[in-house]
Amino acid sequence: MFSHPPPKPVIPTNMSTPLSLLDIDPTEIARQLTLIEFGLYRSIMPQECLGQAWTKTATRHEKAPNIMAMIARFNQVSRWIATEIVKETNIRRRGDLLNHVINIAAVCPSKFYPSSIFPLLSLFSLLYTPGMRKIEQL
Numbered sequence: 001m002f003s004h005p006p007p008k009p010v011i012p013t014n015m016s017t018p019l020s021l022l023d024i025d026p027t028e029i030a031r032q033l034t035l036i037e038f039g040l041y042r043s044i045m046p047q048e049c050l051g052q053a054w055t056k057t058a059t060r061h062e063k064a065p066n067i068m069a070m071i072a073r074f075n076q077v078s079r080w081i082a083t084e085i086v087k088e089t090n091i092r093r094r095g096d097l098l099n100h101v102i103n104i105a106a107v108c109p110s111k112f113y114p115s116s117i118f119p120l121l122s123l124f125s126l127l128y129t130p131g132m133r134k135i136e137q138l
Helices: 026-042 046-055 065-086 091-112 118-127 130-137
Strands: none
Touching: 026 065, 026 091, 046 065, 065 091
């Protein structure tokens, strides 16, 4: 199915302390996000897209369960990234985290899942969360 074997994982060198987002290579995070999201994307059935079934509150979980799972995953990743950035009290490290997230978003579509804008949308969504607006006010 594939023309070449998968790349070797990029494992953090310091595994003795609790890992932070900055300890994990952006390429590896992008790869893992892509694997999860592709599995969700692949499970979407064509009929789930008919008539925007995911927008009908009463029946969306029955008529578009896989689209709802993708939406939930998008929200989960957005909240995770926002939480990681907002909980950092050191401004320099917070900037490093934001730069790291941008690098993850840049790697994903370019290397692993070229048609995926999921990480990029997640990044832009995060910039409009209440916690990030709070940071702007500081």
